[in-house]
Amino acid sequence: MTDWTAGYVADIGYTYGYYTELNPLRIKLAFLNQALAFPEVGNACELGFGQGLSANLHAAASVTQWSGTDFNPAQAGFAQELAAVSGSEARLYDQAFAEFAHRPDLPDFDYIGLHGIWSWISDENRTVIVDFIRRKLKVGGVLYISYNTQPGWAAMVPMRDLLTEHSDVMGAPGQGIVPRINAALAFAEKLLATNPSYAKANPQVASRVKKITEQNRNYVAHEYFNRDWMPMSFTKMAQWLAPAKLQWACSANYLEAIDTLHLTTEQQALLTSIPDPMFRQTVRDFCVNQQFRKDYWVKGARQLSPLEQAEALRSQRFILIQPRAEVSLKVAGNLGQATLQEAIYGRILDQFADHQPRSLAQLEQALQVSFAQIQQAVVVLSGTGALAAVQSDAHIATTKRATERLNALLMHKARSSSELVYLASPVTGGGIAVPRFHQLFLLARAQNHQQPAEWAQFVYKLLTTQGQRLVKEGKALDTAQEQLAELTAQANRFAQKQLPILKALHIA
Structure with missing residues (x-):
């Protein structure tokens, strides 16, 4: 029998995650912060889109034409269902990379994205992808790629190999991937309990194995149990991408641009003394013990003048997507937690408190703060997830109908599932986290239930029909009175805090 999986886990689906780094709109701030020219993205491609939630949210919420592939037909089928309902005309296939890469009907792309793919495929597939990027990414186009990185994974590599070997050797044929994962993790814990010298030399491994045992098995299967798994140094990645004429532009993680969060004064001085920007990144990974990189690469970097x-x-616009009172002025970095200046960050957040889009020019006019301070504050607040970039009013108007159709389907699915916890915003051109009960409150509103108490009744009926009960502080609520009281309280909080934001994002 032909194995179409190429060693990739296929007997359990991937999670329904959304990855905001794949949103092309985010490129602008990252590039401008480094004084780099960015492309306007008309055509985009996602390779290995998983369940296709990111691809569909971005296709529905933007004017970008999306293409992509994922070899798993069940996942591609779900992605195609979402695309058909939204009417985004996203072209999503179930082809292997080699087959997809040679489709004659694909356009040239301004943007190609791979999230969580590169480290889990064979060298043969990596070669196919690099050749595809070489041929299909336009001059000036951007590649987003994330991957497991050395040196942060160095100590864990032998343990990961042990887990997969146990699954292969000790797992019973036909047992299924989840029982094999559980058995492998149980064996690893048994081994670590004997206090082997490997654990003494690598004390962090035990805590990482414990963390894996607590994670979603769909995620664990795809993260650790594929045949191919290769953490890669930044230098090695650069060598792989060289034939596609790509240059490293910057990190897609905005907070990585703030050195003071991650590097000591001595480390910053050492990095400044290194003239080669590529070697500088390699050394930086040692300084922070980098485990996972999210990077933008560009085919032909062009520097902008200061003007x-x-x-x-x-001209860039942003919107506050969290309740103002809940935005923390604490930010975590490699060096620990830092406190943001209330005099700058608090005042900027106050400007956004009405959840309306504002440009950096408007902030500069309203505040007696230097533009450099505004720029850094917007980068940090975007990195923490408090702010999101806003697309043009014309694009918002153009995409609103597609997002409404997609969101209606996602909210319908939320009646029985808590896995799909994102909705599309035509304002941000991508996905916004909206948990299940909040989606159900929105669904109740869409069905002409006007008050929070009515939303609570609507959700309660859905839950009881399916034999589901609420859990509060780890305890199941038994009576109808308890459940309705909790749902009503949640609905009231939603009406006061989240609903105004979702209205501003054109989701509600």
Whole structure:
């Protein structure tokens, strides 16, 4: 029998995650912060889209034409269902990379994204992908790629190999991937309990194995139990991408741009003394013990003049997507937790408190703060997830109908599932986290239930029909009175805090 999986886990589906780094709109701030020219993305491609939630949210919420593939037909089928309902015309296939890469009907792309793919495929597939990027990414186009990185994974590599070997050797034929995972993890814990010298030399491994045992098995299967699994140094990644004429541009993780969060003064001085930017990144990974990189690469980096950079930055618009009172002025970095200056960050957040889009130029006019401080604050607040970039009013108007159709389907699915916890916003051009009960409150509103108490009744009926009960503080609520009281309280909080934001994002 032909094995179409190429060693990749296929007997359990991937999680229904959304990855905001794949949103092309995010490129602008990252590039402008480094004074780099960015492309306007008309055509985009996601390779290995999993369940296709990111691809569909981005296709519905933007004017970008999306293409992509995932070899798993069940996942591709779900992605195609979402695309058909939204009417985004996203072209999503179930082809292997080699087959998809040679489709004659694909356009050239301004943007290609791979999230969580590169480290889990064979060298043969990596070669196919690099050749595809070489041929299909336009000059000036951007590649987003994330991957497991050395040195952060160095100590865990032998343990991962042990887990997969136990699954292969000790697992019973036909047992299924989840029982094999559980057995492998139980064996690893038994081994570590004997206090082997490997654990003494690598004390962090025990805690990482414990963390894996607590994680979703769909995620664990795809993260650790594929045949191919290769953490890669930044230097090795650069060598792989060289034939596609790609240059590293910057991290897609905005907070990585703030050195003071991650590097000591001595480390910053050491990195500054290194003239080669690529070797500098390799050394930086040692300084922070980097485990996972999210990077933008560009085919032909072009530097902007200070005037061009400033003008482009001032035109960028953002919106606050968290309740103002709940935005923390604490931010975590490699060096621990840092406190943001209330005098700057608090005042900027106050400007966004009405959840309306504002440009950096508007902030500069309203505040007696230097533009450099505004720029850094917006980068940090975007990195923490408090702010999101806003697309043009014309694009918001164009995409609103598609997002409404997609969101209606996702909210319908939320009646019986808690896995799909994102909805599409035409304002941000991508996905916004909206947990199950909040989606159900929105669904109740869409069905003309006006008050929070009515939303609570609507959700309660759905739960009781399916034999489901609420859990509060780890305890199941038994009586109808308890459940309705909790649902009503949640609905009231939703009406006060989240609903105004979702209205501003054109989701509600």
